[in-house]
Amino acid sequence: MSAKPRVAFFDFACCEGCQLTVLSIGEPLIEVLKHVDIVSWREAMSERSDEFDIAFVEGSINRESDVPRLKRIREKAKLVVALGSCAALGGPHVSANRFEPSDLLKLAYGEKAGNYEAGEVRPISAEIEVDLPIYGCPIDANEFVSVLKHLLLGRPYRVPNEAVCYECKLNGYECVFDKGMVCLGPVTRCGCNAICTSRGHRCFGCRGLVDDPNVNAARDVLEEHGYSLDEIIGMFQIYSQRAPRVQQLAEAAAEPQEKRSKGSEPWRFGSTT
């Protein structure tokens, strides 16, 4: 074994934006790389090796045919890190799970749908053991460096488990609700330094829900702001379609028809009614 930990990057169904975020660290990345040997990174280099200690895996799984490659990575690696929300949660395309895979294939490939493969969108943890998730769509470059440092020093990394509101308040940003908009910040895992609200937008929930999220309270608040249950479920499903509480909400909504709110009026961006 070489003196420096051997690091490899792999990807499955994703946009590769998390690996690019690693590259976007820029010149300081050169310093970081002095402490590791990057042995495989298809997107950035042609050198390849099957001998590695830490595997950063980006992307979700949505085809059975991709599972063996993922399992081989697990067998070779001492540590597997889920790089970004696709690997950790399923990613934005997790909301494709609202539809039957056969319907998705028909829409994309028409009468040739039978030649192609699709399945449930799931995080890599559905198939292999994951040592650490780095959430975010995309990941935060600073968090990546911090995780890498912890791994190199052999110290446990604490995955942030406060709500985005916590970081938003620390930064002193105006509450999105106070501006007449709605926000998933109250139930979304932080670690992003509230980047979206820093620029006046709302949180879309890209890091998934905090542990033990109060989804029902979040639902009540959103309903008070004029959103229908359908719209609220849709908002949550973008990143958290697989979260049990979001699935319960969706199941409850699918049951008795009278419980479902009617569609709201056409609305403008930022309006609350």
Add this chain to the structure above:
Amino acid sequence: MEIRVDHVTRVEGHGNILASIKNGEVQKAIFEVVEANRFFEAFMRERSHEEVAHIASRICGICALSHNSASVQATEKALGIEVSEQTALMRRLIMHAEMVSSHALHVYFLVAPDLLGLKSVVPLVEQDPDTVKLAFRVKTTAYDLAEVLVGRHTHPVAVVPGGYTSMPDATALAQMRERFIGLRADMRTTTELLKKLELPAFERETEYVSLQQPDHYSFYAGDIVSTDGGRVAADDYLDALSEFLVEHATARHCRWNRDSYMVGALARVNNNWRQLHPEAQKVMAELGFKPPVCNAFMNNIAQFIETVHAIEDAIALMDELLDRGIAEEEIPPITRHGRGVGVVEAPRGLLIHDYTYDERARLVEANCIIPTNQNYANLDRDLEAFAKQIADQPKDDVELKLEMLVRAYDPCISCSVH
């Protein structure tokens, strides 16, 4: 000679090269696309107009700003949202940030190692740290511009149909302007470096397709034009381009006037070079780029020429924004609902988002045509012609050169499958 390169490296996404050469005859040469489909067009349906751009930019990590821009443009047209002059300027400037960061990634990090006989940029960190730092500087400066403008390059946060949730800070923008001026020296250095590098000699007459505007070199909106003749308005793209499926790809192929065409930097420079900034035209002449150029490897030179142009035009646009004074503006209202087509030139070429919204401003239908989709058929034709040209060379050389050809196209594979 049987060639099989599984998962070509230094490209975005997963694709394989398959070639079969017997007695100097190429029996097969194709680029197999094996990337998993994420079904964006399907699952974006039912989302509100305010969520669609957030999701759409996630089709691609490299060209996130292009997808985001095409998406808001389509939504604005579909919902009759009129954008302000300031927003229009911002849109053009954002595309320059995208172009510089993406082209820098490709030219310096993904292609240059081939031309230097290396497997990646990693050995260069020791051998030529100044050039690696230059490469990072160009890329990072463009990333930082995106951060100032819209919060982040991958994925932008402040963009919504109709405008921005907040405008860039004028001081930060003025600093970006200074840093962009600083990149001029890096462009000179890179021009000199590129003069020393040799690209493979290869020509195949090709149809080139790009956007065109009457008064400027377009990366944002315009008519769709072809070197074979033909011009259509963005809304009528279906009258020109047609998508089709092939067995060896999970992504669609495209054609217009003939069985294949090329989009991207080479197509744009060939079609619109007269509108390039004088500095970019100067670099074009210095690097021996005489349009029309039909060598796909020259796509990398075209990317660099566009980088020079984008830096100069970005400086001019930043000046204009700063001179006008940056103002926070209200998001204009929705006035209708229906269909809208957004077109931009992503770094890899023409990108189309075609949306239909219902009366509640929820998306009911989406069609996205990605640059790399449009290039696949042409890449296959080029692979075949180039394999024939180099058929008598040793297998390792043929393999490497075919990989280089794939990389010259700068494919964005996961984006193409979306």
